[in-house]
Amino acid sequence: MLLVLAACGNDSSSGDGDGSDKEDKTIEIGLNNWAENVAVSNMWKIILEDEGYSVKLNMTEKGPLYQALESDDLDLALEVWLPHTDEAFYEDYKEDVDFHKDQPWFNGTTLGLAVPSYVDVNSIEELNDNKDLFEDGKIYGIDPGSSLMGLTDEALDEYGLDYTTASSSGPAMTTQLGESIRKEEPILVTLWKPHWVFAEYELKFLEDPKNVYGDEENIIWMSRQGFTDDFPEVTEYINTWEMDDQQLGSLMNMVKEADEPAEGAQKWVDENEELINEWLGK
Known part of the structure; x- marks a missing residue:
């Protein structure tokens, strides 16, 4: 599947970032075709649209995803495994992409x-x-x-x-x-x-005595440079977000069982309103 990039560039940097005119501020989320990535990306699309934002999901592979964040053609991506799995990508892009390392949303991969x-x-x-x-x-x-x-x-x-x-x-x-x-x-x-x-x-x-695959890691999110200034409210939402194995597992199962990922994500959002309100500070 191809990453669709707007020829005129990303319009999400327009506006004053104070949450006004949200319908004019499209947030573009890049994702891989991995079960947990599809699940959480669809979940956040629904949550943010409920808050008045316009959200687009762009499916791509890992390399093009980082390139699109570097060139401001995408706003954010929700899955980076550190310190080991995505270390090479981190080292290549740490000067040009914002990695939110202090706010893991999942611990112990x-x-x-x-x-x-x-x-x-x-x-x-x-x-x-x-x-x-x-x-x-x-x-x-x-x-x-x-x-x-x-x-x-x-x-x-x-x-x-x-x-x-x-x-x-x-x-x-x-x-x-x-x-x-x-x-x-x-x-x-x-x-x-x-x-x-x-x-x-x-x-x-399988046991890995040479530890090639590394120890347990955490999952963080990343964004294009300037995103936190353009969308401080969304940044705060995602920085507050945290899921445990049971919560993420239930979301993934609902997405898997549904005809479309958005349908399963919507069902999970509807059934977890209290948790989501905590992330949104309500």
């Missing part, structure tokens, strides 16, 4: 290689000896160029794995995962938590 719990493999170090279990050494991955796939390439080198990666997308990976589990077949995937699959399937991360 996990990512790595995962298998169904019935698979008798527990560590990445055991993979070469069990290559025949996984389609002769196939790892189902996500978007090419994503941080997780970059770390998986590092894992192949660090552990000397005789495996290949099949990059596709988050939804394609979870579809293949579900099909394999229904057949009770072994499958090896790149995965991260929080993710709705952990509520639906019995899965386990």
Whole structure:
């Protein structure tokens, strides 16, 4: 899916930033096709539109997303994993993009290689000896160029794995995962938590003794430079935002079960008015 950028540039910098004429201030949110990113981006679109803002969601991949924030073609993006996963992007763009590192909205992430719990493999170090279990050494991955796939390439080198990666997308990976589990077949995937699959399937991360995938991290948000001046009220909302595993999991499940992401996000917003009012300072 392509990132749609307005030829005339972003109009969100117009106005005085005091919350007046909100309907003339379009906020453009960039997102990846990852389950939690789709869920929270649709959630914030609904919340901000309820507050009088106009919001557009622009689907893209990681590299173009950072480039669009740097060039002011996007206003914000809601998912940056630090200090490890997105470190390379952070180092490349920290002078040109505002990273809101002091306001994580989710604490304690996990990512790595995962298998169904019935698979008798527990560590990445055991993979070469069990290559025949996984389609002769196939790892189902996500978007090419994503941080997780970059770390998986590092894992192949660090552990000397005789495996290949099949990059596709988050939804394609979870579809293949579900099909394999229904057949009770072994499958090896790149995965991260929080993710709705952990509520639906019995899965386990493989031990990573070399710590290639790093320790637990936090998720923060980022914005184009000048966004906080143009939208101080929205900045305060998002800085107050925080979700735990149960809250995010329930949102992701509603989005997954709905015909459209916006439909599931709207249902969750309707059922969590009290929590959202806390974020909005009401």
